[in-house]
Each structure stands twice: as C-alpha cells, then as structure tokens.
Amino acid sequence: MNVEKLVYGLYPKSNELRLHINRWEKGTIPDSSLNDTIIDEKNSLYKVYNDYNIVHTDPLFNWYDIFRPLALIIDNMELGSLTRFKETNTFYRMPIVNEINDIIINPAGFSPLNEEPPLPLYLKDDNFNAFLPSPLSFYRMSQVALEYKDFEKKLLNIYSKILNIFKVNEVVLYDPLSYDSNDIIDITPLTDKFIVKLVTTGKLYKDNIKGKPYSIISDYSNSNLEISGELSRVPGLKLIDGYNTKMEDINEINNIINNLGVDNLIVSHREYFDFLPRIIADKKLSLMSKIGD
Amino acid sequence: MNNYLISQEIGSYRKPEKLSSVFHKIYGTDEFYKLAEKATVETVKEFERVGLNNIGVGGEMFRWEMYEHQANRINGIKFYGPVRSFDNRYYKKGSIVEDMDIKESYHSDELKFLLSQNYENIKVPVTGPYTMMDWSFNEHYHDRYETAMAFAELLNKEMKDLKKLWDAKFPGKKLQIQLDEPATTTHPDEMNIVVDSLNRSVKNIDNCEFSIHVCYSSDYRLFYDVMNDINIDGLNLEFANRDTLETGIEDSKRPGYQDLKYFSEFNDKKKFIGLGVTDVHIDYVEPVQLIKDRINYTLNILPPELIRLNPDCGLRTRSREISYQKLKNMDIAKNEILKEIQ
Numbered sequence: 001m002n003v004e005k006l007v008y009g010l011y012p013k014s015n016e017l018r019l020h021i022n023r024w025e026k027g028t029i030p031d032s033s034l035n036d037t038i039i040d041e042k043n044s045l046y047k048v049y050n051d052y053n054i055v056h057t058d059p060l061f062n063w064y065d066i067f068r069p070l071a072l073i074i075d076n077m078e079l080g081s082l083t084r085f086k087e088t089n090t091f092y093r094m095p096i097v098n099e100i101n102d103i104i105i106n107p108a109g110f111s112p113l114n115e116e117p118p119l120p121l122y123l124k125d126d127n128f129n130a131f132l133p134s135p136l137s138f139y140r141m142s143q144v145a146l147e148y149k150d151f152e153k154k155l156l157n158i159y160s161k162i163l164n165i166f167k168v169n170e171v172v173l174y175d176p177l178s179y180d181s182n183d184i185i186d187i188t189p190l191t192d193k194f195i196v197k198l199v200t201t202g203k204l205y206k207d208n209i210k211g212k213p214y215s216i217i218s219d220y221s222n223s224n225l226e227i228s229g230e231l232s233r234v235p236g237l238k239l240i241d242g243y244n245t246k247m248e249d250i251n252e253i254n255n256i257i258n259n260l261g262v263d264n265l266i267v268s269h270r271e272y273f274d275f276l277p278r279i280i281a282d283k284k285l286s287l288m289s290k291i292g293d
Numbered sequence: 294m295n296n297y298l299i300s301q302e303i304g305s306y307r308k309p310e311k312l313s314s315v316f317h318k319i320y321g322t323d324e325f326y327k328l329a330e331k332a333t334v335e336t337v338k339e340f341e342r343v344g345l346n347n348i349g350v351g352g353e354m355f356r357w358e359m360y361e362h363q364a365n366r367i368n369g370i371k372f373y374g375p376v377r378s379f380d381n382r383y384y385k386k387g388s389i390v391e392d393m394d395i396k397e398s399y400h401s402d403e404l405k406f407l408l409s410q411n412y413e414n415i416k417v418p419v420t421g422p423y424t425m426m427d428w429s430f431n432e433h434y435h436d437r438y439e440t441a442m443a444f445a446e447l448l449n450k451e452m453k454d455l456k457k458l459w460d461a462k463f464p465g466k467k468l469q470i471q472l473d474e475p476a477t478t479t480h481p482d483e484m485n486i487v488v489d490s491l492n493r494s495v496k497n498i499d500n501c502e503f504s505i506h507v508c509y510s511s512d513y514r515l516f517y518d519v520m521n522d523i524n525i526d527g528l529n530l531e532f533a534n535r536d537t538l539e540t541g542i543e544d545s546k547r548p549g550y551q552d553l554k555y556f557s558e559f560n561d562k563k564k565f566i567g568l569g570v571t572d573v574h575i576d577y578v579e580p581v582q583l584i585k586d587r588i589n590y591t592l593n594i595l596p597p598e599l600i601r602l603n604p605d606c607g608l609r610t611r612s613r614e615i616s617y618q619k620l621k622n623m624d625i626a627k628n629e630i631l632k633e634i635q
Contacts, residue, residue, distance in 0.1 A: 012377065021381045064380045082379055084509075088427055088476040089360075089386075091379035115380070245373055245388040246432035277374030277386075 002264045003257060003292035004055055006217070006236070008131055008172040008199055009272025010066065011059035012281050017041050021117060031112040038062050039123060046125045048282075052289035057131035057172050058124075062117040065092035066133045066174065066272075067141070069121055072113045074158055075101035079115070080143055086176070090275070095142040100154035108165050122166055129197065130168045132159055134175040136185045141177070149186075156189040163194055170195040173213075176271070178202030186210040197236065199268065204228065217268050225260065236266035240288060243271045245280045250290050257292065267291050297597035297634075298588070298627050299346045301567060303506055303529060304359075304418040304473065305607030306336050306352025306616060316357060329354045330406050337412065339617060344624040347469070349416050353607070355403040359420045359473055360428050361385050362399065367447060369393035370429065388430040393443055399451050401458060408462045417455060421474035421505065422448055422490040423483075428476065441486045445493035448472075452498055460500075469502045471529060478510040488522050495524050502526050504567065508606045509534070517556050520564060528556075529567025531605035533587065534574060540586050547590040557594050566595060569605035570626070571619040576611065578618045584626035597634065602627055 013021070017037060024034040038061050049056045063069050065085075071077040071093070080094035105111050107121040122130060133141075135152040144151055163171055171194050173187065178201050188211030190196050196213040204218050204227045217236030218224035228235040237260075239253050257265060267288070273281035308316070312328045319325040333351035340348045356362045364370045364387040371390045375383035400417060407415055422444035426437060434440040452470055459468040472494065477487050495503050503524070507516060508531035520528065536549025544551060556566065568591055570584045591600055602623055608616040 015374075018375075018381060018383065025381060084479070084511075088424070088479050089378050089384055093379075244432065245430040274377055277376055279374050 001257070001262065001292070004234070004264075004266045005053065005288050005291055006129075006172070006197065006266050006268040007049065007054050007056045007273070007285065007288070008129070008197075008268065009057060009060065009174055010063060010274035011045065011061070011272070012274050012276060012278040013061055014041060014278055017061060024117065031110075031118045035110060035118050038117065042123045043125075046123075046127075048285060050125070050127060052285060054285065054288060055127045055129060057129045058122040060131065062119070064116055066131075066176075067095045067138065068093055068116055069107070069113065069119060070133075070158075071095040071097075072116060073103055073105040073107055073119070073121075075099075075104045083141075085141075086271070087275070092141070095138070097142050097144040097146065097151065099146065100151065100158060103158060103161055106165070107162055121162065122168070124166065124168065128168065128170075130163055130166060130171040132162070132171060132173055134173040134185060134198065135187075136179070136183060137175045137177045152186060153189070156187065159190060160193060163190075168194075170197070170214075172197045172199060174199045174272075176201055179205060179208045181205045181207075183208055184210060187213060197266065198232070199236075199238070200224075201270075206230070215266050217266055219270060220256070225262075229262065234264045234266055235262055236268060238268050238270040239291075240267075240269035240284055241271075242269040242273045242281075242284070243275050245276060247280075247283060248287060250287055253291055254293070297631060298600055298602055300344070300602045300624060300627055301347035301416060301529070302340060302345060302349045302352070302620070303567075303569075303603050303605070303607050304349060304353055304471070305356075305609035306354075307609050307611065307613050308332060308352070308354060309335065309613070312354060320357075326402070326406075333403075333406065334410065337410075339613070340620070343617065343620040344628075345620065347414050347416050348412060349418065350400075350403055350407060351412075353403075353418065353609075355400075355406075358384075359418075360425065361387075363420050363425060364429065366395060366397045366399050367393050368396045369433070386428060386430060389433045389440065389443075391433055393447060395447055395450060398454055401454060404455055404458050408458060413463060413466070416469035416471050416504070418471045418473050418506070419448060419452065421472040421477075422494055423487045424474050424476040426486075426490070427479065437483065438486050438489070441490040442493055445490040448494045449496055449498070452494070452501070456498055456501060465500070467500050467502050469504070471504045471506050472525070473506045475506075475508055477505070477507045478512055478515045481512070481515050484515055484519050487516075488519050491523050491525065504529050504565075506530070506567070506606075508569075513552050514555055517552075517559050521559070521561050525564070527565035527567060527601070529569075529601070529603055531569040533569050533572040533579070533605050536572075536587065538577070538579070538583065540580075540582050542586050542590045542593070547587065550587060550590050553591055553594045560595075560599075563599060565599045565601055566591070567601040567603045570602055570623055571604045573604050573606045573608050573610050573619075576615050578615065579622060581622050581626045581629070584623055585630055588626060588630055592630075592634075 076099040216228040332354040336352035370387035426441040
C-alpha cells in the first residue's frame with residue numbers, strides 16, 4: 001500500500017520565533033530581520049519534513065490565522081473582531097467581506113502588512129502543497145455581504161490566481177467546520193486545474209462535494225472512508241490528533257491502515273498542529289514518519 | 294432596600310506596576326507576599342472610595358490568571374509549553390497525565406490575608422470545573438464528563454477548606470464564592486456536564502452563597518435553560534459589551550439586555566443577576582445616564598432585590614484610572630436610582 005503522510009496548516013512556532021515576533025511587534029527589529037528569521041525557521045522545518053518523507057504545506061509562521069493575510073491582500077475584504085475558534089481561549093480575526101474583487105497586494109512580494117508579519121504568503125520547497133481555507137468555512141467564519149455561490153466562485157478565482165503566481169500545482173483546502181447534509185461545496189474551478197486535497201471535519205455526506213478532488217481527507221469512520229473513496233481518487237484519513245498532547249500508538253495506526261483494504265491512502269491529522277505546544281507537535285511529526293513502515 | 298442593587302466587582306483588577314513588573318520573578322517569596330498584600334489593600338481602598346458593596350478579593354493581586362493559577366496547584370497536570378491564543382499571544386495549557394489531586398490550596402493564602410484585615414464583604418472567585426476541563430488537554434481520563442467531574446471534586450475540597458478558614462473568623466456568616474466559567478456555553482451539547490460538575494463542586498458546602506460568572510457567551514439561553522437544575526444562587530454576567538452606547542430604555546437601545554426577559558421567564562428559583570453595566574474591553578467611560586438606562590431597563594424586567602451591579606468581567610484589561618471612573622459612574626448611577634425608587 002502507498003501511504004502519503006500530509007501535514008497541513010499552521011504549525012506552532014519555536015520559542016525563538018515567538019520572541020523575535022514580539023520584538024518586531026514592539027518595533028525593535030525591522031521587517032527584513034523578521035522575514036529572514038521566518039525563512040530560516042521554515043527551511044529548518046522543511047528539512048525535518050523531508051527527512052521524515054512528509055508532504056506538507058507551508059507552516060504559515062507569518063499567518064496570524066488561516067484567513068488573515070488573505071483578508072489583507074484581497075480588495076474589499078477587511079479585518080473584523082477577534083472571534084472564538086474551536087477553543088474558548090483561541091481566536092481569529094473574523095474577515096468582513098463586502099465584495100471580492102481582485103488581489104491588491106502581490107502575495108509573493110515582501111510586503112509588511114497591518115498587524116501581520118510580512119508576506120510572501122508561502123515559501124516553496126520540493127514536497128510543497130499550498131494551503132488555503134475552503135470557501136465554505138471561509139464563508140461561515142466571516143461576515144459576508146454575498147450569497148454563498150457568488151462568494152465561492154469569486155474566491156476560487158482568487159485562489160487560482162494565487163496558485164498561478166506561486167506556480168504551485170498542489171493545494172490543501174481546509175474545512176475546519178463540519179458539513180450539514182445539505183451543504184454543497186463546488187470546487188470544480190480548482191480541481192480542473194490543480195491537484196486538490198480537501199481536508200474535511202466531521203461526518204461526510206455523499207452530496208457535500210462537487211468537482212472530484214485528488215483526495216478527501218476526513219475524520220476516521222467507515223462511512224467517511226467510503227465516501228472519500230467514491231468522491232476522490234485517493235482516500236484520506238485523519239489519524240493523528242492535533243488537538244491533544246496524548247501520543248498515538250503507532251502500532252494501532254499501522255493496524256488500522258493495514259486493515260482498510262485500499263491501495264493508496266493519505267494519512268493526516270485532526271486540526272492543524274498550532275493547537276499544540278511545539279515540542280508535542282514535533283513528536284507527532286516523528287511518529288507520523290513511522291506510519292506505513 | 295439594603296439588598297437592592299448590590300454593587301460588586303467581578304474579579305481581576307490591573308496590578309500596580311511595582312507588582313506586575315516582578316510578579317513572576319519573585320512569585321512565592323516573602324517579597325511577593327508583601328507586594329501582593331500591599332496591592333490588595335490599595336485596591337480595596339479604591340473599591341471603598343468608589344462605594345462598592347462587595348470588594349471581591351481586592352482585584353486578585355495574588356493571582357496572575359485564572360487557569361494556570363489553579364492548574365499549577367494540582368498534581369497530575371503537566372505543562373509542555375505555551376499554546377497560541379491569537380496573533381503572537383500565548384497561554385499555558387496543561388495536560389492531564391494522571392489522576393489529579395490538590396498539591397496546595399488554590400486561594401487559602403489570599404483568603405487568610407483578607408480575613409487578617411477583617412474584610413467581611415468579600416466574594417472569592419474560583420475557576421469552575423467545566424472551564425478547567427475545557428482548557429486542559431486530557432491524556433488520562435475517559436472523557437470530558439469524567440474530567441470535569443474530577444476537577445469538580447478538587448474544587449469541592451478547596452472550597453470546603455476556604456469555608457473552614459471563613460467560619461473560624463466569621464462563624465454563622467455566609468461566605469460568597471463565585472465560580473468563573475467562561476467556557477460554559479461553548480459546547481451546547483455539553484450542558485449536562487456543566488450542570489453535573491457545578492453541582493458536584495458545591496455539594497455539601499453549607500452556608501455559602503454561590504454565584505457563577507459567565508462572559509462573552511454566544512448564547513446565554515443555553516445556560517438559562519438549565520440554571521434551575523444548578524445549586525447556585527445567582528449569575529454574574531457580561532451584558533454591556535453586547536449593548537449600544539446610546540441612551541434610552543427602549544428595546545432598540547438596549548439589545549444587550551433583552552435576553553433578560555428570557556431569563557426572567559425561566560427564573561423559577563429566583564436567582565439573582567449580576568448585571569454587567571460597563572464594558573471592560575473599551576476605555577470609553579460609560580456616562581451615568583447610560584448606566585442608569587441599562588439598570589432601569591432591567592428594573593422593568595426584574596425586581597431590584599434580584600439585581601446586582603458589576604462590570605462585565607474583571608477589569609484588569611483597563612488602566613486603574615479608567616477602571617476607577619467606570620466603577621464610580623456605576624456607583625453614582627446606582628445611588629441615583631435608589632433615590633428614585635424610594
């Protein structure tokens with residue numbers, strides 16, 4: 001069986017980087033110094049990912065939340081209030097979307113932004129996938145003046161532009177919120193042109209997803225696996241808990257995947273690792289490296 | 294009229310610079326206690342100048358924050374490192390790795406000091422079991438229910454110890470304890486855990502007045518629906534943050550307080566409401582008239598003996614100067630209304 005191990009989304013920062021950002025926020029170091037440190041930290045982590053043979057997105061050390069830089073570079077979006085996300089003690093800034101026009105700041109350029117460490121949006125390497133929040137969760141977690149279908153179409157158009165700017169072929173779309181049975185996300189405009197891995201949360205329903213993605217990576221259940229297998233080319237399962245410091249038993253995970261009866265599988269994690277202390281996230285990476293051995 | 298519109302603070306108040314700047318460096322030393330005690334007395338004096346009926350614990354000068362303070366005093370909780378809250382702000386989130394028990398009392402040192410100063414009109418805030426559970430990683434207990442109940446058992450022991458200290462000084466007098474539960478309504482399908490863990494926390498503790506403090510909930514009604522099942526006497530809640538700054542007592546001017554109609558409808562056991570009348574997240578000092586309008590709007594829904602007045606939450610996010618002005622305006626508003634309803 002071929003097992004691809006995938007790490008996506010915000011990864012916890014090292015203490016050194018946190019302190020560096022603190023100093024940057026206080027104005028004691030310039031943007032360029034922070035940018036250099038972020039690049040160094042990303043490259044160090046990429047080395048670990050590659051040593052472990054883990055496919056990955058950018059760790060997004062310069063994203064304060066999964067919407068922030070997008071809300072800052074797209075015309076007619078602005079930042080709203082701090083809003084609780086998943087945890088009582090965890091917040092993001094709710095985007096306020098009046099319209100979606102175009103990208104007004106080059107996401108590949110070095111641009112210090114209001115309240116946010118400098119762009120570029122991504123630092124690429126060999127096993128790299130871009131990371132973007134799925135339009136459905138983006139919509140639900142924002143204050144939007146558009147109908148969903150209109151929002152989805154315009155946002156996916158922006159996403160295509162971003163991926164073209166970075167010349168990236170693979171992208172992880174992340175849906176942190178569960179679907180209802182009547183939710184429909186149509187990602188055809190992206191799946192026509194790119195390899196899309198859609199990370200979902202909770203129970204999947206057969207009609208939720210239109211536009212066959214390369215993979216649908218879901219929480220572990222027989223029903224989710226079946227739907228993921230039907231609606232995408234490679235099924236994916238979230239078998240590592242990014243929401244708890246408890247370490248998984250590698251033998252249990254390997255037993256699960258050996259009994260699935262599939263030829264190809266993507267294994268990933270529940271929630272991005274930024275909900276964990278860095279030391280635990282690093283241990284979970286090491287554990288992931290042993291999956292499928 | 295003595296029990297009409299009792300004024301109180303909620304918990305934390307900005308620490309004086311001379312304490313906050315060295316808090317972690319000297320924590321637990323004689324120097325720390327000297328500074329924390331001095332800051333407590335200064336803060337109590339400020340509350341007395343304002344005219345507050347209840348002084349809490351003098352602004353929580355012995356504590357840095359609500360989760361870590363208790364978690365650090367519990368065996369079985371391990372800290373692996375900070376976890377991000379937002380932007381570049383982090384907090385310490387503990388992991389429960391084995392059966393928990395109390396390593397040292399959470400608040401005895403603070404209460405002993407308050408009693409040594411003969412303060413009677415106090416209210417001790419403690420962090421509630423549901424919030425402690427929700428803010429911890431659980432590597433040990435079977436599920437969230439069992440984890441919350443384990444925290445409840447510990448809190449029950451702690452509150453019994455606090456009660457013993459209180460009884461020795463003020464026998465027969467009720468001790469006020471406020472259970473802080475900001476996480477209460479964050480998981481709507483877990484209200485049974487909230488109810489059971491709170492009831493376990495207060496079990497067999499007599500002659501106490503228990504209140505609960507909840508803030509920034511997206512839906513207080515979840516809590517109002519179950520409040521009659523919980524053995525507490527009152528609810529100290531945030532309202533001003535969700536209200537307008539316009540004066541007036543019409544529904545349209547007071548959207549933050551409209552939920553109280555629902556509360557009143559279901560308040561079979563006549564629990565009191567601690568009414569948040571000033572927003573702790575803005576420097577704007579609400580004028581007396583605005584605070585009066587918020588109170589008068591509520592007086593059209595609830596009788597004055599069931600209304601207490603407080604800021605939305607702990608005032609530590611504001612400077613002491615701003616906090617003082619906010620509390621002072623609350624006191625002036627209260628006194629003007631008491632005259633009007635005499």
